[in-house]
Amino acid sequence: MSTMMDSLAGDDELPSLAQPPVHQYKHSSPFKDTMHTGQKDERGNHENFLFEAEMPPPPELEQETVLDPEHRQVLAKLKFVSELIDALTNMAENKANPIAQMIEGGGRRHRRESTSDANRRAEQLVLYVRALHVISSAMAMAQRQVNADTLQPSPAVQNILNHLNEKYHHCLVKLN
Secondary structure, X not given: OHHHHHHHHOOOXXXXXXXXXXOOEEEEXXXXXXXXXXXXXXXXXXXXXXXXXXXXXXOOOOHHHHOOHHHHHHHHXXXXXXXXXXXXXXXXXXHOOHHHHHHHHOXXXXXXXXXXXXXXHHHHHHHHHHHXXXXXXXXXXXXXXXXXXXXXXXXXXXXXXXXXXXXXXXHHHHHO
16 A cells, blocks of 8 residues: 555656646747747757748727727718719619610510600619719718817728719719
């Protein structure tokens, strides 16, 4: 019984917790993780790397993330208006496209071609005018929010406002 106790009490048989196993990660730099096999070359450097991966830098946060919730809410409204304007202008452009009209109408031909062309042009003009009204309202709202310091002139806001301005001029040209 004492021999059994002596073998259990022996410290030389228990694994040492002070040194990690050889195959643990070694951090040589903050952006480099290296796993090695524990073998060393003649200079004492580790070799036989199993993998070596450069960790990419963390992604940059968008400026909108750190701005006020009111700013993000107004920006979301502007994004919605931008998508709405894209849909309206696409619909207006499809009114003038005979292939789109054939697909939309199921291939039916109208009896009066001149009347249908006039109707299509009138519908197209109505869509462009509505787009102009929505854009002007969105631009006025954005100007009020900037003046009230609710909306900050961030790059995302500038991009959306530039896009809306381009669409405004596009609709004006299509009206002529």
